[in-house]
Amino acid sequence: MTAEGASGELVGVLDGVDFHRGSSYLIKAEDPGRLYAIFNSLVEGMDAGLCISRSFPEKMRERHGVSKGDFIWMTTNTVGHDRCINPTNISMLHMAIMDFLKANPRGIITLE
Template identity: 30%
Template sequence: MPCPRCRAEIPPGADKCPVCGFVLSTPATAAPSRVACIACGELIPAGSAECPSCGAPQTRAPAPNRAASEDDAPPLLKDSSSYLVEEPVPDEAYRLFEIAQKAGKGAMVITRTFPQKVRERLGGPPFPILWLSNVGKEDTVRPKDLEKLSLAVEQFLAREKGVIFLDAIEYLVTNNNFLTVLRLVQSIRDQVAINNGVFLLSVNPSALDPHQLTLLEKEVDRVIPGSSGGSAASGR
């Protein structure tokens, strides 16, 4: 055949012109007419939906996506943030607290629940528990002594920069007044903000009037609805 550029004769089978060096285009490779079955290996017509020999479908199923587990999820509780969990009993708040513990955060619990019951429920490494009670014992804070409570939180955050979990705001309100307790919440919120801590607050919405609940919600970064089907017994 003649060269398209110089018209010199190109020998059969050559891929370029021997005179000017013009490279001939390589013809496109034709698609195979037969392919191996993905199951039995038998050669079958390309594009077949299934193998005529074994009946196996020829489309590979996509690998199933692994369901993300709770531990794979990114941490919900962010540093320097406050969260209000609204639920009849603090089940969701405890769950979030446990996730933070597993992530290696330090922790302090302020509760009306007897400390031994809290430790049995949460397990894990030891962490400080402040029991709100008028019984004078070590690690007990009287519900009216909000200054001592605030100081304990401040000292903890200076050491640990961890999670403060308060699940007894209703008890504090009944022993003081709402505005006094709200100021405590504001103080803890500010302390966790400047110390890269986390404030986790659980409240039973039915224990406060709507205006009080609204004021609480304004003091946190996020309101989290808890389980509406919480058990009637809180284990306290």
């Protein structure tokens, strides 16, 4: 795991890694389970969380125990889910992230 610009307020320590507000972390893993475990731990004390994934949100909630936070599903399929963004529509994804951060300045975002 690597961190960029880890200079903000410490929000948690997991697996010996200090997580700081305003920083980016790269978690390389075959299984996203570790990412969601970290997300679940950090979002507990935060205002809000946002998961951006190419996997169906309800499947990820169930599989990884994500009970708090919203999902954006990166898919070309828009049936049955209101938070879908086409993976090629980067400007719409950017707007969704900016809207989330404006509404939740202390929020956490994961991108799987």
